[in-house]
Amino acid sequence: DGGITQSPKYLFRKEGQNVTLSCEQNLNHDAMYWYRQDPGQGLRLIYYSQIVNDFQKGDIAEGYSVSREKKESFPLTVTSAQKNPTAFYLCASRGAGLNNEQFFGPGTRLTVL
Amino acid sequence: SQKIEQNSEALNIQEGKTATLTCNYTNYSPAYLQWYRQDPGRGPVFLLLIRENEKEKRKERLKVTFDTTLKQSLFHITASQPADSATYLCALPTGGFKTIFGAGTRLFVKA
Numbered sequence: 001d002g003g004i005t006q007s008p009k010y011l012f013r014k015e016g017q018n019v020t021l022s023c024e025q026n027l028n029h030d031a032m033y034w035y036r037q038d039p040g041q042g043l044r045l046i047y048y049s050q051i052v053n054d055f056q057k058g059d060i061a062e063g064y065s066v067s068r069e070k071k072e073s074f075p076l077t078v079t080s081a082q083k084n085p086t087a088f089y090l091c092a093s094r095g096a097g098l099n100n101e102q103f104f105g106p107g108t109r110l111t112v113l
Numbered sequence: 114s115q116k117i118e119q120n121s122e123a124l125n126i127q128e129g130k131t132a133t134l135t136c137n138y139t140n141y142s143p144a145y146l147q148w149y150r151q152d153p154g155r156g157p158v159f160l161l162l163i164r165e166n167e168k169e170k171r172k173e174r175l176k177v178t179f180d181t182t183l184k185q186s187l188f189h190i191t192a193s194q195p196a197d198s199a200t201y202l203c204a205l206p207t208g209g210f211k212t213i214f215g216a217g218t219r220l221f222v223k224a
Contacts, residue, residue, distance in 0.1 A: 004156075031210045040121065042202070043157075043214040050210050058211075090156050094210065101147065102212065104156025 003027065006091050006105035013085075013112050021076045021108045023091030031094040032074040033102065036060060036087045043090065049074055078110065085112045115141040115207060117215035125221045126193055134188040134218045136203035143205040146179055146186050151200045151217060160201075161188075193222045 004025045013019045025032065031050050035043040045058030049068040063082025068074055074093075078085045088109050092102040118137045126132050136146070145164045149157035163170040163179045163186065170177045176189040190197050200217040207213050 033210075035214075040216060042117065042216040045211065045213075048210060088154075092156070099147070099159065099162040100145070100206065101159035101162070102157075104158070107154065107156050109154075 004091060004093055004103055004105035006089075006108050008108060009106065011108055011110045013110065015112055016080045018077055018079050019085075019110065021078065021089055021091075021110070023074045023076065023105060024072055025074075025093045025103070025105075026072060027093055027095060027103060028071070029093035029095040029103070030071070032068070033092040033094070034058075034064070034066065034074070034076045035090045035092065037090060037107075038087050046076065046089075085110060115139070115205070115213060117203060117205060117213055119201075119203060119215040119218045121216060121218070123219040123221060125223065128194060128222055128224050130193055132190040132193050132197065132220055132222070134201050134220065136186040136188065136215055138184050138205055141184075141205060141207075142181065145206065146177075147204040147212070148175075148177060148186075148188050149202045149204060149214075151202060153200075157202055157214075190220075193220075195222045195224050198222050 007022045033048045034046040044060050047066040049055035065077045090107045091105040094102045116139045147162050148160045151157040163177045174191045178187045200219045202217040204212050204214045
């Protein structure tokens with residue numbers, strides 16, 4: 001069963017703590033992405049990776065970090081430097097299909113108390 | 114900077130009618146445009162892609178148009194059903210592997 005998994009679905013953390021969101025894909029896609037979604041706003045790109053061991057900052061990378069040590073995995077760390085971390089976080093991957101579509105995971109809703 | 118605008122007001126229609134959603138963009142000439150569906154609390158799902166040289170694309174009850182002069186795409190759902198209720202996002206490539214997404218329009222189809 002191919003797809004993208006994100007865990008956990010809901011996450012609660014105290015202010016000042018770092019937290020890591022998991023994203024795994026078994027679609028054999030090279031490109032992976034992290035987005036943040038806030039109510040009434042479009043998806044905003046945090047980081048993306050076109051290939052293993054390489055990643056680039058998106059539009060709102062401050063306060064976040066990523067790694068891409070394996071093709072299947074692209075974890076996102078929300079650090080204490082992120083001023084407003086409460087949001088819905090979406091991971092996606094993209095292959096070489098004709099439609100250039102991104103495949104999204106189910107999302108992680110992070111609440112910082 | 115590149116910008117996508119979708120109607121932020123929800124669209125309420127009666128079952129069986131045609132829903133029409135609008136996507137406008139500025140400062141950009143994309144090679145294609147995509148539409149995604151997003152259900153509450155879930156990730157978006159790809160629906161359709163239309164290229165700059167295509168005026169119209171159809172898939173089952175969905176129809177997308179792309180007017181590169183007006184910088185606008187229209188997304189139609191014919192014979193709408195309550196199960197079509199969701200948020201619909203348009204998306205444009207911005208170079209390389211990056212895509213920008215609109216905020217989406219929420220559609221409610223009443224039985």
